[in-house]
């Protein structure tokens with residue numbers, strides 16, 4: 001398999017592996033015996049209908065939830081064997097929801113994610129402030145650095161959460177619906193920034209997303225969960241195809257093409273496909 005970085009998967013060390021992973025929600029089987037390896041330079045979109053298990057998978061891949069079967073490895077080591085601070089330097093998780101219990105500046109909120117890099121008394125160093133500034137600049141948030149996070153709009157707060165995850169400077173980023181609350185312009189800006197972020201080291205990004213068209217455009221690969229134990233993994237355009245997406249979402253989708261653009265859209269009732 002080749003990624004956008006142009007490096008053969010076989011010659012690179014794996015960032016993240018799922019080995020015989022089985023996920024359940026109560027009695028419901030979400031994912032069964034899933035084995036896959038994620039490599040640097042790859043941007044994976046996790047897609048699937050509501051309740052299919054995207055958040056459950058992201059949380060499990062981050063090592064914050066135990067799978068019903070199988071296990072996860074980061075850099076070839078079982079995730080449950082990693083010391084917490086060392087793991088936090090290797091992988092960052094942006095959860096689906098973030099709650100602000102108290103007011104603080106945007107810069108301070110982003111700086112909180114430098115905790116895995118702090119040493120001694122735990123005071124941040126110039127390098128930590130520089131990393132926070134880079135993350136804010138990357139997401140076009142520099143002008144908001146001194147604003148109280150409680151005064152931000154939902155979309156601005158979402159971008160701050162993404163900046164905080166970038167500031168952690170981990171080579172593996174797990175982002176649960178990073179585009180929620182964002183308008184199209186900001187969705188595209190964020191995805192463009194993530195593509196550049198991925199190629200810089202290179203890093204690996206796994207993000208969940210409901211917009212199949214943005215995923216087809218920006219992700220190198222896709223993991224489509226059907227929510228019944230079945231998952232499809234591969235090149236984004238192959239996996240997010242009309243046939244597989246129609247099956248996963250339980251609604252017929254068609255691919256329309258115009259002037260080099262492609263879009264998956266719900267089929268009109270009664271229209272020929």
Ligand SMILES: Nc1ncnc2c1ncn2[C@@H]1O[C@H](COP(=O)(O)OP(=O)(O)OP(=O)(O)O)[C@@H](O)[C@H]1O
Nearest residue numbers: 024025026030048049050051052053054055056057
């Ligand atoms: N603690 C829990 N106990 C029982 N069921 C749970 C629990 N947490 C999640 N679930 C169920 O697990 C299933 C998968 O949830 P999950 O949040 O992973 O789905 P998702 O694909 O991220 O959904 P969405 O697109 O709506 O965000 C859902 O049916 C949910 O109700």
